[in-house]
Each structure stands twice: as C-alpha cells, then as structure tokens.
Amino acid sequence: MAITRRQLFSGMAKAGVPAAIAVTVGTDVLQANEKLPVPSAAVGLLYDATICIGCKACVAACAEANDTAPDTRGDGLHQAPSDLNDLTRNVIKLYKPEDGSAFSYVKRQCMHCLDPACAAGCPFQALHKDPETGIVSWTAEKCIGCRYCTITCPYHIPRFQWAGFNPRVTKCELCSQRLEKGLKPGCTSVCPTGAVMFGPRSVLLLDAKERIKNNPGRYYEDRVYGETDNGGTQALYLSRVPFEKLGLPELGPESVPAKTLRWQRRFYQYFALPAVLYAGLVQVIRKSLKGHEDEAHERERETGLRAQL
C-alpha cells in the first residue's frame, strides 16, 4: 500500500515525539562534566590578602593601563573609588569587623570564571570568554546595554556607565592589550609586596597550595578560593578571614549557569521540544478552526450578518 503524503507527515511527527523527549532528557548526560574544562592557555591572578598592605597602587596602575580617567568623584581630589564603577575595573576594599578581630584588605576585579554567568546570560555574546586564554572580555559592537550582566554576575563585577548617550560596560579584561605586547597586567606590575601575581592558572594554583602547605593555620580553611568555587575561576584568592566577608560568596563547586539553567538548556537543546510542541499545536488548532468556521458560517446563515472569525 502506498503511503500518502499525510501519512508520511504524521508518521514523521509521531517519530519526532520520542526523539525530542530523548534529546531533552539525554542532554544532561551529554553535558555532565565532573569538572569544567580549563582553557589551554588559561592565565589568571593570584591574590594573597594576607600580604596585601592596601596601598592601592594597583588601582592607579589599572586606570593608567586601561587609559581611563582617574575616578576622583569621591572628594574631587584623590583617586579613591569606594567600589567598582564605570571608571574602576580594580579596587582595594577593607574588611574591618567591629569587634576588633582580624581585618583584611581585598582586591576586587573580574574573576574570569571558567563558566561565566555574565557570558551565559549575555544575549548577543558581547561578553565572551576567550577559548585559549580564558579572559572574559566585553565587545562594544555587540552590547545592547541591557545590563543583564550586572544582575547575573555572582561577584557583581561588570558595571554599567549610567551617564551619557553611548554607555559602556566596564570590567577587568586582564589588560589583554598589554598581554599582547608581552607586558603583565597593570595591577600585578606595580604591587610592592607581590600580593597579586599574574601567570598561568595552573602555576598560580600550585603556588597557592605551596603557600598553604608552608604556612599551616595562616589561611582560611587551608583553601584556595577559585579552585573549584563557582565551577572554578581564573582569579584565585588566599585569605585569613572567611571569603564571604571579602565579598566572595560560597557558591559551591558547580557553576551558577550550570546549576540554574540546567532545565532551560535541556528544553531548548536543538529546539527539539518546541518543534514537536509546535507540530502538535498546529494539528489541534486545525481541527478547532474547522469547527469554529463551520459554526460561524452557520450563524451567518441564521442571522444574515457577516461571520466574525
């Protein structure tokens, strides 16, 4: 018996249902990575809060390296930003508890996450993680200025420029223009105590673990923040005080996008589920439309008034 066109289409649609379900359910298995892949030439920063003396030389060097005007909006005289902002990619902050227990400086800049939430949310890939160096950078030509990155970043790093008709998003890009010239990032080139260091992530991680081994009891939980936190970051932190006090939340070993967008990613994998749903809807609505039109024309004959569909 020959297969009619209708049978062919409906057969294809019916075969599509299990296929779509398989794609939707199976996606997680395909993406179940125990650890996120680290970019081949991943570079990063190691910041040891126990060595930092809070001189803020890195803040000035950062502005100079990135050719941004010094942020003197605080007192009109000194470059003393209170937090990251549209002129500040790098800032030194102080954590000093009321009860007089251990205080600590903290340097805040982009963590260059292995799975960055800002890039996961960015609609047109304006925020992009370099596949080799792993540097997360911002492209002006792709950014629509939606400010979703300021909402998604768990470290609250990207900042939007609120004034002016041509606003930009400001975040640390590890001075990639200096790296190309063979220079170090601005902040690491001026640090007098070596509290912040630049290098390949793997080397920095070994160095950090070495410091923990050599100084037992000095570091909080004998742990490097960023080794696995939020799926791993390329900026690594050592600290005496709990990381949470320094604005580095305990996010667990799974990255924020992997944790929260799991189902979102499954549902839209290859657009399989929406496509099957659409085909089903068309069939149902076709039938409803036929019935509705028949009824409308029936009423048209009864009332003598033109059918309203």
Add this chain to the structure above:
Amino acid sequence: MSTAITPIQSAPSKRWERNVPVYGFPVVNGFFLGLVALVLLAFILTGYRELAGLGPVSGMNDAFGWGIWKTFNVMVLTALGSGAFAVGIAAWVFRRKRMHSLMRMALLTSFLAYACGLLLLGIDAGRPWNFYWMVFPWKWNMHSPLAEVAICMSIYAMIPLAVENLPPLLERLWYFDSRLRPGVESIEKRLHYFFPWIIAAAYLLPGMHQSSLGALMLLAGERVHPLWQTPWLPLLYLGAASFMSFGCVAGTTMLCCLVWKRAMDMDVLEEAARITAWLIFGWLSLRLLDILFRGALGTAFHVDRFAGVFWLEMLLIAIGGWLLYQSSKSHNPQPMFIGYILSSAGGMIYRFSPTTLAFRPNPQALYFPATIEILVSLGFISLGVAGFLVAVKRLAILPAPLSEWHDMAAYFRFRRPYIRWTGYFKYGYYGENETETPGGD
C-alpha cells in the same frame, strides 16, 4: 435576494454573540486628551533620556541595574497582556467555545501590552543601535534567557500577534466601502489558510518567553530572596501570566460593559472565572509546595519586608481566587470583578518581586524610580490605554448581544444619515443588506 429578518425579541438576550464597536461615544474626550498629554510628555522625556543616558533620568544604580521600565512595564504588564496566550489556549486548544467571544479583547490587550512593553524595552536598552544583531541568528546566545525573551517577544508581537489582530481591521474595511470587499475577502481567504500555523506560533512563543522571563532571575542566584528563588520560577511565571491575563481580559471586558452599559453574558464570564479560579488554585499549591519542599517556609515568618510582600501577594491571589470560584456559582458579577482585580494585583506583585521587591544585591542597596522614570512608564501605559480606547470605539472588539449590532445600525441610520454614503453602515439596517453582493443595490 432576500435574507431572513431577525424578529425583535421582547426580552433581549444577554448572550454575547457578536463583537460590536462602542458607538455613540466620542473618541476624543477629556480622559483621552489627558492620556495623549501623558504620551507626548513621555516621548519628550524619552528624547532627553537618549541624550543624557539612563543615570540622570532613572533611579537605577550599580546594584539595581533594572528599573521599572523592565521590571514593571515588561515583566508585569506583558503578563497581564498574555490573554492571547491563555484565553486563546482555552478557546482553541481546549475548545472552550464560549471563550471565543473574549478572543478579540484578549488579542487587542495583548498586542497593546506587548507593543508598549517592547517600545520601552528599546528605550531602556543602553545601546539600542546594536539590536540589529537580532537579524543574525548565528550571533544569538541560544542559551541566554534574555536572548530568548528579547527575540521571541519581538517576533511574537510583530508576526503572530499582529496577524491575529488583523480580522477586526479587515472587517472594518469590508463594511467601509463595498468596492474594497473582493480585495478584503481574498486577503481573508489567504489569512485563514495560514491561521493554524500562526495561531500555534502564538501559543508556543509566549509559552517560551513568559517562562524565560522567570528564568532570567535564576542566574541571579541567592540575591533573590528564597521565597521567590526556585528552579520552578519559569513555570510559576508562566502560571501567573495565565491567571493574570484571564483577569485582565475578563476584568477589562466587565469594566467596559459597566462603563458603556453593555449586557454581560454571565455564562461566558462564569466559565472564565471558573478557569481562572482553578488556574489560581493550581498555581498557589505549586508555589506553596515548592516553598515547603525547599525548606524556605521559615523565612515567611520573619518580620521583614520580604515576608510582608509574600503574604500580601499570597492573600490577594488566594482571596481573589476564592471570590472567583464563589462567583462562578452565584451568578453575581460584583464579587467576580473584585476577584479579578485582587488576583491580578497579587499576580502583579508576584511578577514584580524577584527583580525588585525581593532582589537583595547587597544590604545597603536601594532603588526607587525617579520622577522621569515614572512619567515615562506611565506615558507608555497611557499609549496602550489610548490605543485600546480608539480600537474599541472604531473596531468590533467588545462582545455584545446580537441586538446591540442592530441597535448600532439603527443609531447610525437615524443619527448619522450621511454614514449611509461614506461609512461603516452603508449596507446595514437590521442586516437586510449585509450579505448582499456589492454593487447589487
């Protein structure tokens, strides 16, 4: 050719059988002029915003990167404007035939809510000239909820929703001049051929972006209060949009019936109220079970603003749902109307909370919209309301008993005789000439 003349009934039926324009009321009145003034003011302020940037015109700051333009005009008002989705699914997919009489109201309110929301979304974007990336699908970030929302919403409002709103316009042209009829009829024929695909897209796309609006805040993680932050956020957002849009469509229809003294078809309204009530009960149980199983219920009993907002929205929605359920049995439109208002208000607070009321980027952060921000937001709401008023007075949107159509024909026949020659009712009096071929009289 003669057609049967419908006899005038002694007690006119209240069944909604036909969509009839609101006739006998001028479009331009004091209220309308007020709306126009607000719209113009908003346009001027928008020009200022484009030059000065977002900072000087809004209360947004580094901690609260999103203000009411996104969180209210888009997140909340497109939920109210999901009638074309929720009422449409009831009518076309679940074949609740009575819901068809509400469809034109649903389509119109949806289109206006989405159009005004999208306009404001463009104004809210800091670098709107880069929206042209939307044309190149390979530049999209397919896994971003925001890309999903922006692309899906624009396509939905511009194609399926706009096309679904064409029939009332075509009908107006059909009545306007008999010479247009063959053209209009051929367009309608082609339109009906594509309707199943268009209508199906009109349910798939809002289903996707109304849930993705909830998925937006998933990435914000713990900065959204645990009473709201849940993996079920997309489904809860979609559910809230469903019952809120029933409230918006049926509630607006009831309000129009009150204002313009139209008969209310309690059969239709009761069915809509019943559907809304069950949607609300389902949504409330999902919400409560989710909070219970995540172990976040304790935070609802803290004395802080989060618990206050939580109980306010839950109570509003629950009382609204209960009123709707009762009124669907008692044939009383008054508690039904109040039920729609309460449940929709509760839903609006729910949709507003994760981005604003329950969003805690840091303990010191505060956001309150600036005056200009509020005026622009109001202006774009006024644009929608003004568009609605023009549409219901000029197009056959609002459902009414059949007698209303005949009354309208009589009204124009005697009060505006010149319309016989130029306008809508050239052929219309008691329908005697309605189906006559053009040029035959």
